[in-house]
Amino acid sequence: MAEDRVLRVRSLLESVRAEGRTALTAPEGKVIADAYGIAVPGEELATDVDEAVAFAARFGGPVVMKIVSPDILHKTDAGGVIVGVEGATDVRAAFHKIIDSARAYDADARISGVQVQELLPKGQEVIVGAVTDPTFGKVVAFGLGGVLVEVLKDVTFRLAPVDADEALSMLDSIRSAEILRGVRGRAGVDRWAVAEQIRRVSQLVADFPEIAEVDLNPVIATPEGAMAADIRVILAESQPAPRRKYSRDEILASMRRLMQPNSVAVIGASNEQGKIGNSVMRNLIDGGFAGDINPVNPKADDILGRKAYKSVTDVPGEVDVAVFAIPAKFVASALEEVGRKKIPNAVLIPSGFAETGEHELQAEIVEIAERYGVRLLGPNIYGYYSTWQDLCATFCTPYDVKGGVALTSQSGGIGMAILGFARTTKTGVSAIVGLGNKSDLDEDDLLTWFGEDPRTDCIAMHLEDLKDGRAFVEAARATVPKKPVVVLKAGRTAAGAKAAGSHTGALAGDDAVYDDILRQAGVIRAPGLNDMLEYARALPVLPAPQGDNVVIITGAGGSGVLLSDAVTDNGLSLMEIPPDLDEAFRKFIPPFGAAGNPVDITGGEPPSTYEATIRLGLEDPRIHALVLGYWHTIVTPPMVFAELTARVVAEFRERGIEKPVVASLAGDVEVEEACQYLFERGVVAYPYTTEKPVAVLGAKYRWAREAGRLGGGT
Secondary structure (H helix, E strand, O other): OHHHHHHHHHHHHHHHHHOOOOEOOHHHHHHHHHHHOOOOOOEEEEOOHHHHHHHHHHHOOOEEEEEEOOOOOOOOOOOOEEEEEOOHHHHHHHHHHHHHHHHHHOOOOOOOEEEEEEOOOOOEEEEEEEEEEOOOEEEEEEEEOOOOHHHHOOEEEEEOOOOHHHHHHHHOOOOOHHHHHOOOOOOOOOHHHHHHHHHHHHHHHHHOOOEEEEEEEEEEEEOOEEEEOOEEEEEOOOOOOOOOOOOHHHHHHHHHHHHOOOEEEEEOOOOOOOOHHHHHHHHHHHOOOOOEEEEEOOOOOEEOOEEOEOOHHHOOOOOOEEEEOOOHHHHHHHHHHHHHOOOOEEEEOOOOOHHHOOHHHHHHHHHHHHHHOOEEEOOOOOEEEEHHHOEEEEOOOOOOOEEEEEEEEOOHHHHHHHHHHHHHHOOOEEEEEEOOOOOOOOHHHHHHHHHHOOOOOEEEEEEOOOOOHHHHHHHHHHHOOOOOEEEEEOOOOOOOOOOOOOHHHHHOOHHHHHHHHHHHHOOEEOOOHHHHHHHHHHOOOOOOOOOOEEEEEEOOHHHHHHHHHHHHHOOOEEOOOOHHHHHHHHOOOOOOOEOOOOEEOOOOOOHHHHHHHHHHHHHOOOOOEEEEEEEOOOOOOHHHHHHHHHHHHHHHHHOOOOOOEEEEEEOOOHHHHHHHHHHOOOOEEEEOOOHHHHHHHHHHHHHHHHOOOOOOOO
16 A cells, blocks of 8 residues: 555656646645645646536535645735635635636646635635755655744654654644644644644655655644645755765774874875974873874974885884874875875865865765765864874864863854863863864764773763754764754754745754754753753753752842742742742741752851751752752851861762752852852752753753663653
């Protein structure tokens, strides 16, 4: 049956192509709808007015009449749609009016006739569609439909195809989800029927890559079903060239030699200070890299006390990485030598490729690399750091604080911001990697490696685009269950400024698709650079929560209100304190304080009150996370608060009770030292902000849910 369906649609699409068309007519759309079980109303194509009258009489009620022309894509704009036509006289008048309007709109348009369609009952209008996204390929969309669809833009996206559960989840992912469930006494829609329309459209575009866009708008959803009043199908002008694929084992093999090399060659190494080749050599040597460092320069015998080689082919033994520090115009010939030497990785620092319009030069090096099986990092990058190998293969400042955070950036400037942040906050990193033009190696390669790297606990990535969105999603889904992935996607406000042949296409702006599909992949999207860095720094510090109940304990009522707002803003749940727990908290706070949630102990309380309430919050198994609000007083100075909090948290962890604890410290400059002290001891703390600690806690919760860890351990 499925084979017959595919053959039927294939034959239709080939005939459309043969006529030089990319847009299908409404009757052709119905053929596809019938083949895929997409529910549409009864309809017929009338080639003259008498047929229109006969067809309308057969449907036995009001009908919709629409122009059918391969040259008129937007029928309403052409005056080619009349709704609610009933009776022979009105049908005749409508037929002539539609034809006349179409001819006035486009005198040369080919007109096949007028479609006579059953008028659907009133219901909730939704849109179901699919587009071909340049990053993610086939993407299915769902949202509120009708005339306001492009104004409201209440739409959600998923990678196609989707299964029944994923299709149903889309109904709950729009802002107006409650409307579909029924409001103010109005019955909800048949959710399964709507989800089936989504699933079938997604399967259609997955089966036929040549279909660029599908639009069911509106779909009339009622308590009894869901039916598409209109189906629009547009074919792609051309198909993108296939990207070379590497298996997981191939990626891991090359990445292992890149990130854990035994031998590095520096092509363009130099004795002259100020040259990139000199900076790279100094960083490798001064950074303490224990492997072989091989300078390559045809004009030197010795560079920084190391024997220099005229060509990389002269370097003895196996080489894992070739770092290029030569002008762009010389890269291709040197890369040929790297290929002949069977070096698996080339790190291309030079600029002057696609980013400056030199697309052919970049295409040339990609072709050479693919021919020899060399993986390219860059070009146009600052290099990379692999701290656990004491490897600093960059012309930028060195960094050697080892830890569990892997950081990547598409931009050199962002890379250096990452470096400065890491140094200032004493964040230990496992790697910092520049990606630049991403001529070959990109985020999915790095995710695949860092997901398996035992030295890496959290991955944070700045990106401007993804070369292969589906490969990234696949790598993210494999990584997220093991460790958090944080993404800062630049270009949030850039509209998807492309001509679209359908409502769905117009709605699929770049960021709208990115946002939904990154969420679908399970990654945590950071709103800004500092957020990305703070998430990366903090997430490995916090244990996974065991449940949803968040309790705020604060010494300042104002902070408590702001912390409560932040809890709600980050999708967290303030625990409703049961009477026995409320009574237990009240034992430790003054009469003018307030239990409930937040628990307001007031600012004048001694350290013992902070300690007693924090102990209670950690002791009670119904509480799953603590948010602490501290107010600087002489009664309880910042470091006293920090020391008692760290001591109590450590004591409970030794007893096997691990809960995420975050803190907001308001006060004079001493709170900065107190926050650093807490951070180093597993309590995520920030001065002068109520938003940041709760945002980090929210990010931890999002990861825990995606990873299936909520309530399932650390």
